[in-house]
Amino acid sequence: MIEEFKLPDVGEGVAEGELVEWHVEPGDTVTEDQVVAEVETDKALVEVPSPYNGTVKELLAEEGEVVPVGNVIITFEVPGEGDEEAAAGAADAEAEPAPDADAEPDEGEDETEAADTPDARVFAPPSVRRLARELGVDLAAVDGSGPGGRITEGDVRTSADTGDDAADEGGPAAVTFSGRSATSRGDAGDGETGEAVGESTPAGRSQTLAAPATRKLAQEEGVDIDDVPTDEEREGAAFVAPDDVRAYAEAQRAAQEADATAVTADAEASGDADSTGTATAAEPVEPAEAAEPVSVAGSEGDERVPYRGVRRAIGEQMQRSKYTAPHVSHHDTAVVDDLVALRAELKPHAEEQGVSLTYMPFVMAAVVKALKEFPVLNAVLDEEAEEIVYRKEYNLGVAVATDAGLMVPVVRDVDRKGAVELASDLGGLVERARDRDISRAEMQGSTFTLTNFGAIGGEYATPIINYPEVAILGLGAIEQRPVVEDGEVVARHTLPLSLSIDHRVVDGADAGQFTNRVIELLENPRLLLL
């Protein structure tokens, strides 16, 4: 039978390798572990061993070609167990061996995704097996997302979309046979909007079909199965699969995440917003430097609380951001006596319009003015397209503490609004967030994030970027602090500023100049009128 061999994961986090040299040609006989090719990654030159005893059938990559991990690079003709009836003979007619010698080829040792079950057994229902055959997907290489690792239709489609599995020769073109749509899964933050992919709006059905294990999963994730969005129907009723539950739970969490350090009761306060769902539900966060999980022995009397739900989602987002974007933090201080005076002067006028005026609108206005002059801080990195996307909208995320957890409403088009309008927008968003009346759309699409740890106290911090944005500005508390002026130490209202940047996109000089401009605008707030 013919066995395909995919470029294995040749090193930590390496996604592709250059095929430097083939050591074999079609027709060559190879033994297991014989080196068939050399592949160079940005880390090393790696020898690729054959997982089979057999004959080389076809080379599917040219020397010098850059091949993504998982692409089929070579096929082998392997003397096959597949030539026999799948079911092994039994001693007598009534014995019933299940044909476990299934058609799935045993993956080589190097296949990092090979199903980790004994006996090369793959757990997938017949409809999924058929789909895999139609799409030319090798089930043994698919990671199942169902209970216990069961492979779903969505897993197969995802694998087909990303795996570049060569379809079987002679097989017909893929046919859509069930009329059911695959579990929809978006791509990772698309760089255009950085929006959460999972649908987080509750579907609010009265009846839902789902397997018992799926219902239990929903219970564990703390979501109502009737609220989980799905495109799939069975017998006219909505059918929810485990993937749908995970995607929805993830989207719910994504809509509630924020910097764990920023717990603020102040309406104007803004925690480090981590709201707009950067990781897709369908894609577990895998930091580049994933370490072995650490086991903690602890001691008697320790309290152990499960690390899951919102806490873990926040953790995963932070981890993703921290390990993906090289962070640099830049600290400075603005002397804001004039701003304090201006706000005191304008507050009553705002109140006449029914608006409570905080410092936040001034900070937002200053930040947007500076972003226009230093657009790289309002950019996102589209890793897939390998492009830096300069956003032309100025939408600022601001976190709010609510009973349901932290939420990050987004104030849109900040560059087109005055202080009173900003204050009013922000006030409305805060109220709706606290009443759980805020829509998903109102928590998406930020291009830059503000986090106000100063509401609790303190001066400086190193905020973590709301990935895939490239910068976040943390605000300390506005307090009177000693300032040196003309050789004298005087008490002045100061605002400590902490800016974190993604050094892949933004350089230190940009960060410093941007911060200087924000300081200038906050120290001379009348400039905001220009």
Added chain:
Amino acid sequence: MVVGDISTGTELLVIGAGPGGYVAAIRAAQKGIDTTLVERDAYGGTCLNHGCIPSKAYITATDLAHRAGHAEEMGIHADPVVDMAGLRDWKDGVVGQLTGGVEKLCKANGVNLVEGTARFDSPTKVRVAHGGEGQGSESIEFEHCIVATGSRPIEIPGFSYGDDPVLSSRDALALDSVPDRLVVVGAGYIGMELSTVFAKLGTDVTVVEMLDDVLPGYEDDVARVVRTRAEELGVEFHFGEGAAEWRDGNDGGIVVATETEDGETSEYDADKVLVAVGRAPVSDTLDLDAAGVETDDKGFIGTDDQCRTNVDSIFAVGDVAGEPMLAHVGSKEGIVAAEVVAGEPAALDYQACPAAVFTDPEIGTVGMTEAEAEEAGFDPVVGQMPFNASGRALTTGHANGFVRVVADEATGFVLGGQVVGPEASELVAELALAVEMGATLEDVAATVHTHPTLAEATMEACENALGQAIHTLNR
């Protein structure tokens, strides 16, 4: 070209109209393939005419009679009389209805039916000899061919099915009177099913088996339930004995002689001897050499997971393609072969292949036993529910046996199940679905089951495996 020959062509030729062949032909015709089906005997093959269906008719009828006559504890007093000729007529009616249905279905789907015996002339042509004098023959050229010729009972030396007292399973299902004494050679599923039938009809049944227990291939505790019940019905077992010969006896009956490995001989008086030692493929009538199709030393045609033989355009399905020789496997293979011929990426990749034995009580099995799961590298967990703890089983008057489920402890995946007890052949379907779907113990345990039913036992067995059974003590 022989004078008088007619030569026709077809896209797909199917040889044999049993559950493998007729299903393949219908599915191929549904796919728009010009299909011709050749059958030499009767539509429906062994299954409908001489196997599954007639044996089930006899099993049901004799069980009804036996239970009616043995239900005093329910307050029922009766002495039923079975009229064998009447029973046979009823069975023939059932068979006729089904075989007629197969023929109608084939025609309605546009399958061309040809009666006769096919032999290969070449890899692309068969000659079909029509039955009867002067019926002639015809040649049929094909693009693809599916061989589905099935199997026949194995004969053993000294016992020719041509001899009047020697019965094959097929002969036993066509008797018009009940033998007083019957020796059954072989305690496999056919021998055990028919022993039970005749025991319930009042025959003195003696079973001789070369191995040391009934139902080889089944776990001891499963086989034991069936053997114990058979002994209760009066069946006498002699293990470690092979049938050597038969001869006429002094009382108008016969004597069946057996021999152990050590050469010890025994003799049993009987009126008939039923030989049920397995089945052999019908591949010797086909001239497979002319087509270049290879068989193994037992005559089974080798196939891959698309039912393809070593000749690309020729497929084989059902008993002739080897174990497991089960009608439902033949049908599944027929569908796969037809779809492959239609250019679809079909393949035999089922995970669960249930099997049933229609003894008293029935056996239904699917997937792995605990030992097989261990051998395959799983860390199995087992849950069991005895039928004597099932309210519904007690109300049937038959509460022997149990439902057992085998699962992977790490993931909860159901790997297999063994059911022995009332309606086991039906109950195993749920476990088959569980195995095939990759369901977990929790999935089955959390599925609401109707009360009071036998099927609840499956739910309870899964609960038991999870250590949370209500009606049985957890292990």
